Amino acid sequence: MAQFYSAKRRVTTRQIITVTVNDLDSFGQGVARHNGKALFIPDLLPQESAEVTIVEDKKQYARGRVTRRLTSSPQRETPRCPYFGVCGGCQQQHASVELQQRSKSAALSHLMKHEVSGVIADRPWGYRRRARLSLRYQPKTQRLQMGFRKTASNDIVDVDRCPILTPRLEALLPRLRECLSDLQGVRHLGHAELVLAGGGPLMILRHTAPLSARDREKLERFSQSEELSLFLAPFSEILETVSGEAPWYESNGLRLGFSPRDFIQVNDGVNQLMVARALEWLDVQPDDRVLDLFCGMGNFTLPLARLAAEVVGVEGVPALVEKGRENARRNALHNVTFFHENLAEDVTAQPWAKQGFSKVLLDPARAGAAGAMAQIGKLRPGRVVYVSCNPATLARDSEALTGAGYQLSRLVMLDMFPHTGHLESMALFERRS
Structure with a gap:
C-alpha cells in the first residue's frame, strides 16, 4: 500500500x-x-x-x-457504582458532594461574574426518577445487553444496579433484564425508558418488529407483578398503552399529569425546592400578573397561579400547552391561561401581552432564550427569574437583560444532577429604578 x-x-x-x-x-x-x-x-x-x-x-x-x-x-471518596469510570453517566463519584458543589458554584460564579449565594440540593444518591436503558442482543453470546453508553462511545455498559436511580427503579433492573431476555423478539428491542411517577413506575419499551402474543402476555404479567404501567413504542412517535394509568407528579402540592415521554425534572426533591425558591424570589402578590415562558405543562405556572391574580403560560410545543390546560382544570385553577407561541418571535403584540406583567419567569432549554430577551425588556416586569440548564446561554442572555435595565441580584447553583458534569442554576434579575 x-x-x-x-x-x-x-x-x-x-x-x-x-x-x-x-x-x-x-x-x-x-x-x-x-x-x-x-x-x-x-x-x-x-x-x-x-x-x-x-x-x-x-x-x-x-x-x-x-x-x-x-x-x-x-x-x-470511593465511588459507590461499580461501573464508574466506564459508564458515561457519572463523572464525579470520586469527589465528595461538598467538593462537587463548591467547584460547580465557582465555575458558575466565574462565568456570571457574580457571587453564588447558595446551593439548592436534595439527596445526592437515589435521586434520578427517569432513565433510558439501551438494549442490544448479542448473537455470539446469545445474551441481551442492557445498560448505559460508555464514555465517548456507542458501546453499552451492562448494568444491574445504578445508585443514582431512585431505589424503586434500581430494584427493577435485574428483574427487567430477566423478563426482556426471555422474549422471543429480544433481537428487536431498542431501548427501555423507566420513569417513577406519582402513582408508581412506568416503562416505555421500544421495539422494531411486532411482538408475539406470548411476548405481549409475558410483558403484561411483568407489569402487573412489578406494579408498573407499561407502554409499547412500535414506532418512535406512537405509544400504545398496555397497562396502568396516566402518569402524574406533584409540584408544590399540585398534581400535574404528563404523557410518558413528556419532559419532567428528573430530580423531584430539587424540583420542589427550586419551585418554592422561585416563588419566594418573585415575591408574588395577590394583584400580580405573571408571565411564565417555556412553561411546559405548568411546573411553575400552576404554583404561581395559587398566589397571583393572573398567570399566563407560553410554550412552543402544542401538546404541552394542552397538557397545561388539563392540569389547570384538574387543579381547579381558573386564573391561568396557556398559549402556544414561537418564543423566538415577538409576542408582545399578542392580546394577552398588552396588559403587561409585573413578574416574569422563564425556564428555557439548553439553547437559552435569546429571542425572548428583547421581549422581556419591552414588557418591563419588575422581577425576572431565569431557570437555566446551561450556564453559557444564561451568561449570554443575562447580558441582554442587563442592557435592558436589569441587574442580577441573586444567583444559586441547582444541584439537579449530583456526580455528573451538568451545571444548572437559577438567577433573579430586578429592574433598576
Whole structure:
C-alpha cells in the first residue's frame, strides 16, 4: 500500500510529567498548569499530585491521563457504582458532594461574574426518577445487553444496579433484564425508558418488529407483578398503552399529569425546592400578573397561579400547552391561561401581552432564550427569574437583560444532577429604578 506524506501528520512522543492539581472544573476534571496553560486531568482532585501522561497538547490547553497518583485528597471518596469510570453517566463519584458543589458554584460564579449565594440540593444518591436503558442482543453470546453508553462511545455498559436511580427503579433492573431476555423478539428491542411517577413506575419499551402474543402476555404479567404501567413504542412517535394509568407528579402540592415521554425534572426533591425558591424570589402578590415562558405543562405556572391574580403560560410545543390546560382544570385553577407561541418571535403584540406583567419567569432549554430577551425588556416586569440548564446561554442572555435595565441580584447553583458534569442554576434579575 502506498503511503503519502501529510503536512498535518505529527508524530510525538507522549511526555510524562509530575503535576499538582489546584482546581476542579464543573465536569469533574482536575485542573493543573503546565507550560503556562491549563492541563485537564480526569480522576485527579485539588491538592493531589500525580505522574501524568500528556495525551493532547493544544495551543490554549492540554489534556493528561494519570499514570500514577502520588497523593490523595481528603475530599476523595470511593465511588459507590461499580461501573464508574466506564459508564458515561457519572463523572464525579470520586469527589465528595461538598467538593462537587463548591467547584460547580465557582465555575458558575466565574462565568456570571457574580457571587453564588447558595446551593439548592436534595439527596445526592437515589435521586434520578427517569432513565433510558439501551438494549442490544448479542448473537455470539446469545445474551441481551442492557445498560448505559460508555464514555465517548456507542458501546453499552451492562448494568444491574445504578445508585443514582431512585431505589424503586434500581430494584427493577435485574428483574427487567430477566423478563426482556426471555422474549422471543429480544433481537428487536431498542431501548427501555423507566420513569417513577406519582402513582408508581412506568416503562416505555421500544421495539422494531411486532411482538408475539406470548411476548405481549409475558410483558403484561411483568407489569402487573412489578406494579408498573407499561407502554409499547412500535414506532418512535406512537405509544400504545398496555397497562396502568396516566402518569402524574406533584409540584408544590399540585398534581400535574404528563404523557410518558413528556419532559419532567428528573430530580423531584430539587424540583420542589427550586419551585418554592422561585416563588419566594418573585415575591408574588395577590394583584400580580405573571408571565411564565417555556412553561411546559405548568411546573411553575400552576404554583404561581395559587398566589397571583393572573398567570399566563407560553410554550412552543402544542401538546404541552394542552397538557397545561388539563392540569389547570384538574387543579381547579381558573386564573391561568396557556398559549402556544414561537418564543423566538415577538409576542408582545399578542392580546394577552398588552396588559403587561409585573413578574416574569422563564425556564428555557439548553439553547437559552435569546429571542425572548428583547421581549422581556419591552414588557418591563419588575422581577425576572431565569431557570437555566446551561450556564453559557444564561451568561449570554443575562447580558441582554442587563442592557435592558436589569441587574442580577441573586444567583444559586441547582444541584439537579449530583456526580455528573451538568451545571444548572437559577438567577433573579430586578429592574433598576
